[in-house]
Amino acid sequence: MPPQPPSAAVRDEPVIRDRGDACPGALRLHAADDGYLARIRIPGGMLDAAAALPLADAADRLGDGHIDLTSRGNAQLRGLGASCGGELQAVLVRGGLLPAPTHERVRNIVASPLTGLDRRGLPDVAPWVAELDRLLCASTTAAGLSGRFLFALDDGRGDVTALDADVNLSAVRDGGGDRALLWTAGPADALLVGAAEAPKAALVAAEYFLDAAREAGTRAWRVAELPAEHAMDPGELGRRLGASGISAAVVWGSAAPRRGAPPEPGVVEGPDGAAALSVFAPLGRLGTAQWRVLAGLTGRLRLTPWRGIVVPGLAAGAAEEALRALAEAGLVTAPDDPWRSVTACTGRPGCAKSRADVRADARAVVAQAQAQAQTQAHPEGTRPLPVHWSGCERRCGHPRGTAWADLVATADGYDLSAAGHAPRRAVPARELPAALAAVRRTTSHDAAKK
Numbered sequence: 001m002p003p004q005p006p007s008a009a010v011r012d013e014p015v016i017r018d019r020g021d022a023c024p025g026a027l028r029l030h031a032a033d034d035g036y037l038a039r040i041r042i043p044g045g046m047l048d049a050a051a052a053l054p055l056a057d058a059a060d061r062l063g064d065g066h067i068d069l070t071s072r073g074n075a076q077l078r079g080l081g082a083s084c085g086g087e088l089q090a091v092l093v094r095g096g097l098l099p100a101p102t103h104e105r106v107r108n109i110v111a112s113p114l115t116g117l118d119r120r121g122l123p124d125v126a127p128w129v130a131e132l133d134r135l136l137c138a139s140t141t142a143a144g145l146s147g148r149f150l151f152a153l154d155d156g157r158g159d160v161t162a163l164d165a166d167v168n169l170s171a172v173r174d175g176g177g178d179r180a181l182l183w184t185a186g187p188a189d190a191l192l193v194g195a196a197e198a199p200k201a202a203l204v205a206a207e208y209f210l211d212a213a214r215e216a217g218t219r220a221w222r223v224a225e226l227p228a229e230h231a232m233d234p235g236e237l238g239r240r241l242g243a244s245g246i247s248a249a250v251v252w253g254s255a256a257p258r259r260g261a262p263p264e265p266g267v268v269e270g271p272d273g274a275a276a277l278s279v280f281a282p283l284g285r286l287g288t289a290q291w292r293v294l295a296g297l298t299g300r301l302r303l304t305p306w307r308g309i310v311v312p313g314l315a316a317g318a319a320e321e322a323l324r325a326l327a328e329a330g331l332v333t334a335p336d337d338p339w340r341s342v343t344a345c346t347g348r349p350g351c352a353k354s355r356a357d358v359r360a361d362a363r364a365v366v367a368q369a370q371a372q373a374q375t376q377a378h379p380e381g382t383r384p385l386p387v388h389w390s391g392c393e394r395r396c397g398h399p400r401g402t403a404w405a406d407l408v409a410t411a412d413g414y415d416l417s418a419a420g421h422a423p424r425r426a427v428p429a430r431e432l433p434a435a436l437a438a439v440r441r442t443t444s445h446d447a448a449k450k
Helices: 049-062 085-094 101-106 126-138 195-216 234-243 288-298 316-328 358-372 429-449
Strands: 030-032 035-040 046-048 066-069 075-080 109-111 151-154 167-174 177-183 189-194 248-252 266-269 274-280 285-287 300-303 308-315 342-344 387-390 405-410 413-418 424-427
Touching (some): 049 288, 101 126, 109 126, 126 151, 126 195, 167 195, 177 195, 189 195, 189 234, 195 234, 234 248, 266 316, 274 316, 285 288, 288 300, 288 316, 308 316, 342 358, 358 387, 358 429, 424 429
Parallel strands (some): 109 151, 342 387, 387 405
Antiparallel strands (some): 030 035, 046 300, 066 285, 167 177, 189 248, 266 274, 274 308, 300 308, 405 413
């Protein structure tokens, strides 16, 4: 089994922070080897052309001509100059992407990307996104949240609540009307609140966390970092909700929520003759020409926490042609595309700690996989084992879970590890295609036998 990355590690000891959170933002730029980096929070990943197109212009004029997608459905610009902060801020303000400069790093909200767009009949939680964002930006207290604190708003399919956010809302539809389950550290003892009050309840939970972190004195950034004696208590959260005018009932021992999968690439059929498109960006990186093609289809985009993009608002009859146009633009539009199962950190030249240009090496391996795709199909009902490329042992950007092949660059090649396989050390780059093929083929065959 590959070692878990530090961000996903199970902590037996409380984390004691000796500094403030240095997570980058749109105003707090991060210095990288390829210039400065800006991370723009996009609540729920939802933006329209009025916001999307200025981002592309800023990437061309101020950055390296690309937009990176993050694992929280946000956007990053790289290659920025040290003196571009004022101009970038003006662009973001004009696009409505910076409504509250004092809160810009705390607007970490993920939402089910297909909510309201498919035929599953689940509650549409998109209105929760806008309301929670409004409440966050209006709360003086919420400005104290770290740039890593995460809200997940799930419509009941279980896709974003699988991301282990700090505050979770999961829509519930039953005979009593639309409601929401709210939980923080875990769903075992969730609280049931009315759907209309769900965003306010999420804010109350976040403010409770800040009180608990202050009392703990450990400068915790996330709920999981609180020491046990200061852990958030569902009963106390219920009392705080009541004091805020929110009726809440603790659901002791509530069943674990559904663990849903991300949207697959392709056409998403919606109600009343509508359709949406789901696509992925190879390695989560888009050129501005690709970004403009996406933004120009309907004027609406949803960035996903899996470095994908959903385009809502198409007529069903036009969806297939639009999907072909996105494929021609170099985006992943089919589930069996080799790029569907490849992720990577920044690597060289953007990161000084990286020992290799992992993205270039990944492209070389994927190109070979694409050339062999016609003759080496995977067993029916299986997929190739996903692969994450890392430039060093920190393994930045690693997906959660262990069902991955891990490649970690070293001074002598790549260390390769995967669950159920003996690790290989210092594999030369030229031997990686064969080494990965062996691991992925064996794993696929094992899965097919189950």
